Amino acid sequence: xxxxxxxxxxxxxxxxxxxxxxxxxxxxxxxxxxxxxxxxxxxxxxxxxxxxxxxxxxxxxxxxxxxxxxxxxxxxxxxxxxxxxxxxxxxxxxxxxxxxxxxxxxxxxxxxxxxxxxxxxxxxxxxxxxxxxxxxxxxxxxxxxxxxxxxxxxxxxxxxxxxxxxxxxxxxxxxxxxxxxxxxxxxxxxxxxxxxxxxxxxxxxxxxxxxxxxxxxxxxxxxxxxxxxxxxxxxxxxxxxxxxxxxxxxxxxxxxxxxxxxxxxxxxxxxxxxxxxxxxxxxxxxxxxxxxxxxxxxxxxxxxxxxxxxxxxxxxxxxxxxxxxxxxxxxxxxxxxxxxxxxxxxxxxxxxxxxxxxxxxxxxxxxxxxxxxxxxxxxxxxxxxxxxxxxxxxxxxxxxxxxxxxxxxxxxxxxxxxxxxxxxxxxxxxxxxxxxxxxxxxxxxxxxxxxxxxxxxxxxxxxxxxxxxxxxxxxxxxxxxxxxxxxxxxxxxxxxxxxxxxxxxxxxxxxxxxxxxxxxxxxxxxxxxxxxxxxxxxxxxxxxxxx
RNA sequence: GCGCCCAUAGCUCAGUUGGAUAGAGCAGCAGCCUUCUAAGCUGCGGGCCGCAGGUUCGAAUCCUGCUGGGCGCGCCA
Numbered sequence: 001x002x003x004x005x006x007x008x009x010x011x012x013x014x015x016x017x018x019x020x021x022x023x024x025x026x027x028x029x030x031x032x033x034x035x036x037x038x039x040x041x042x043x044x045x046x047x048x049x050x051x052x053x054x055x056x057x058x059x060x061x062x063x064x065x066x067x068x069x070x071x072x073x074x075x076x077x078x079x080x081x082x083x084x085x086x087x088x089x090x091x092x093x094x095x096x097x098x099x100x101x102x103x104x105x106x107x108x109x110x111x112x113x114x115x116x117x118x119x120x121x122x123x124x125x126x127x128x129x130x131x132x133x134x135x136x137x138x139x140x141x142x143x144x145x146x147x148x149x150x151x152x153x154x155x156x157x158x159x160x161x162x163x164x165x166x167x168x169x170x171x172x173x174x175x176x177x178x179x180x181x182x183x184x185x186x187x188x189x190x191x192x193x194x195x196x197x198x199x200x201x202x203x204x205x206x207x208x209x210x211x212x213x214x215x216x217x218x219x220x221x222x223x224x225x226x227x228x229x230x231x232x233x234x235x236x237x238x239x240x241x242x243x244x245x246x247x248x249x250x251x252x253x254x255x256x257x258x259x260x261x262x263x264x265x266x267x268x269x270x271x272x273x274x275x276x277x278x279x280x281x282x283x284x285x286x287x288x289x290x291x292x293x294x295x296x297x298x299x300x301x302x303x304x305x306x307x308x309x310x311x312x313x314x315x316x317x318x319x320x321x322x323x324x325x326x327x328x329x330x331x332x333x334x335x336x337x338x339x340x341x342x343x344x345x346x347x348x349x350x351x352x353x354x355x356x357x358x359x360x361x362x363x364x365x366x367x368x369x370x371x372x373x374x375x376x377x378x379x380x381x382x383x384x385x386x387x388x389x390x391x392x393x394x395x396x397x398x399x400x401x402x403x404x405x406x407x408x409x410x411x412x413x414x415x416x417x418x419x420x421x422x423x424x425x426x427x428x429x430x431x432x433x434x435x436x437x438x439x440x441x442x443x444x445x446x447x448x449x450x451x452x453x454x455x456x457x458x459x460x461x462x463x464x465x466x467x468x469x470x471x472x473x474x475x476x477x478x479x480x481x482x483x484x485x486x487x488x489x490x491x492x493x494x495x496x497x498x499x500x501x502x503x504x505x506x507x508x509x510x511x512x513x514x515x516x517x518x519x520x521x522x523x524x525x526x527x528x529x530x531x532x533x534x535x536x537x538x539x540x541x542x543x544x545x546x547x
Numbered sequence: 548g549c550g551c552c553c554a555u556a557g558c559u560c561a562g563u564u565g566g567a568u569a570g571a572g573c574a575g576c577a578g579c580c581u582u583c584u585a586a587g588c589u590g591c592g593g594g595c596c597g598c599a600g601g602u603u604c605g606a607a608u609c610c611u612g613c614u615g616g617g618c619g620c621g622c623c624a
């Protein structure tokens with residue numbers, strides 16, 4: 001936001017010097033206060049091509065720079081940086097502009113008119129979500145939110161498979177428990193069956209609902225009944241878990257439908273017509289090596305069933321055909337091997353895979369008291385996302401899973417997560433929000449009204465300027481976070497923002513300050529409240545007004 | 548053996564797409580509430596940015612090669 005006041009003047013100066021430069025001038029906010037409010041390396045970037053010394057060229061540039069009452073002074077530093085120090089008037093103008101945005105602070109329109117499909121969670125209905133799924137859920141939903149906050153029209157999609165081996169195992173596992181229940185304790189439990197507590201729960205339901213007829217059915221019929229109950233139960237459980245984390249999908253896409261409407265078959269035929277498919281050992285192979293990948297892979301087994309790669313390609317083709325400008329996949333690191341194959345296939349089918357953006361997040365380790373926690377304390381088996389949420393709360397779940405860069409292995413500290421106080425980073429943000437709300441409430445009680453026309457020129461304290469500066473950068477941060485698919489940068493930004501507010505609050509008395517200071521500070525507090533609130537909404541966590 | 552990801556303070560991690568003296572939280576130590584929420588703020592200590600080369604005005608960041616860890620490499624998903 002700040003650079004909009006100075007960039008045109010640099011362009012004018014360059015023009016005056018007869019230097020052609022087409023890309024945007026880079027400005028950055030220096031870490032160090034003594035380096036001014038904004039710095040540019042433009043002189044260093046261009047000096048070499050012009051055969052000049054960076055500092056000498058910077059001198060020429062400054063001489064050609066039109067004067068402005070928004071700029072206090074400009075200086076050349078170090079190897080050729082140009083450091084710009086603004087007058088406080090720039091900050092007052094920015095705060096005024098931010099206030100004018102009302103509840104749109106931090107929103108951008110860079111994606112206006114564009115559509116995006118974000119696919120995430122996508123766990124098959126063979127059981128409740130486990131704690132490790134949490135990262136996919138939180139990252140996916142936050143990425144979807146980021147697109148929405150950048151003006152894109154977003155479709156949140158869940159891809160699932162309710163056919164095949166794993167689902168049959170589910171049905172068989174439930175059926176075995178039903179048999180145990182109805183007086184057949186020796187009925188064999190399937191090898192690699194599902195052992196969770198929930199299988200018993202579903203078996204209870206089946207035994208109750210189908211009490212009379214289950215004994216009459218053939219094993220196959222009974223397993224099918226069990227599988228259907230299992231699927232329904234699991235999906236309900238999954239959706240309930242997601243709902244409790246503030247996550248709702250727009251589309252549940254059934255993999256099986258790709259067989260029904262011929263999209264899987266046509267994918268094979270199209271690839272075959274391009275000479276990329278061959279038969280060997282009774283199976284159908286996809287010639288990935290011809291596309292530069294490491295090895296050819298089976299796409300239809302000798303049994304006639306497809307391997308997952310094939311419907312995956314058909315599915316991605318379908319999403320691209322639906323016309324989304326951007327198609328985003330959120331995958332765990334364990335799925336990494338399939339990505340290049342699927343993309344190669346879709347590319348071979350004639351689609352521009354630049355439209356596909358894949359977010360691969362690394363695995364999660366849960367730690368408590370310095371020890372790795374692998375299993376649930378409650379049942380000694382897998383640790384469910386519900387249990388995690390019950391233990392630490394939905395806000396903490398969402399925040400902890402996105403607070404680290406997706407590319408790094410995440411250590412989820414349960415001890416820290418359960419902490420309801422100052423150590424917990426979510427509370428730090430929420431507390432800042434609640435604190436601003438509190439002061440606005442108090443102002444109202446005292447009859448001090450928020451004045452949109454307040455004279456802001458009295459805001460000159462360094463902590464006030466720093467807070468405004470940070471607020472002015474929110475939109476750019478939201479844009480960059482979306483462009484790079486890096487939700488954690490929002491968490492970082494909000495921590496800085498909360499810190500800047502606490503600093504301001506500590507050093508600058510608001511209520512009771514002499515007018516026009518009181519009104520100006522109150523306005524600054526209110527803008528901070530809305531920015532903080534928007535940031536928390538973007539992350540999908542609560543925005544408490546009292547704590 | 549091959550592919551992808553990672554390596555930064557005692558611990559967990561940031562690092563503005565290659566910038567100036569590498570930052571934060573936690574842990575440790577020392578301070579700040581008769582006034583708007585102390586779930587806050589201030590200060591101190593703590594570093595061969597895994598190792599070795601290379602690219603250039605300039606590298607934690609880019610390239611190459613090592614070392615150490617994670618995830619994969621199936622006619623499972």
